[in-house]
Every structure is written in structure tokens, then in C-alpha cells.
Amino acid sequence: xxxxxxxxxxxxxxxxxxxxxxxxxxxxxxxxxxxxxxxxxxxxxxxxxxxxxxxxxxxxxxxxxxxxxxxxxxx
Numbered sequence: 001x002x003x004x005x006x007x008x009x010x011x012x013x014x015x016x017x018x019x020x021x022x023x024x025x026x027x028x029x030x031x032x033x034x035x036x037x038x039x040x041x042x043x044x045x046x047x048x049x050x051x052x053x054x055x056x057x058x059x060x061x062x063x064x065x066x067x068x069x070x071x072x073x074x075x
Contacts, residue, residue: 001021001061001062002038002040002046002060002061002062003034003035003037004062005059005060005061005062006035006053007035007048008055009021009053009055009059009060009067010031010053013053015039017032017035020032020049020052021050023052024048024049024051024052025048026045026049030045031049034049037069040066046060
């Protein structure tokens, strides 16, 4: 899920892997490996990617805040 979301968010903004890597201060190979699900980036790199894309980690992970709030209110 994270792999697909990174790629989708990057493409939605019209960015290349190289451009996203530069914005996140990472190597392009980190982005490429993350997008192909070859490896899950470390948390600090996920934060850099989310910040560069101006999205939350929840969004990057495909986690809906509304869904979380609904579950919490049902307890």
C-alpha cells in the first residue's frame, strides 16, 4: 500500500523519482525501491517523503483519519 501511494502521490504532482528524491533529500534509489515494494523505507525517510509531498504519514500509509475517528467513537 505504501509503495502504491508514494508513486500515486508523486505522479499526481508530476514529479519524477529524481525530483522527489531531491525534495526529500534522499537518493533516487530509496524512492525507486519504495515504489516497487522492494524495501519499505525507514520511518525517518517516510517522514521526509511525506513532508516533500506535503501529506501526512497516515495518507502515505493509506490510513483514513475518518475511519480511525469512527472506530474510536464506537468504543
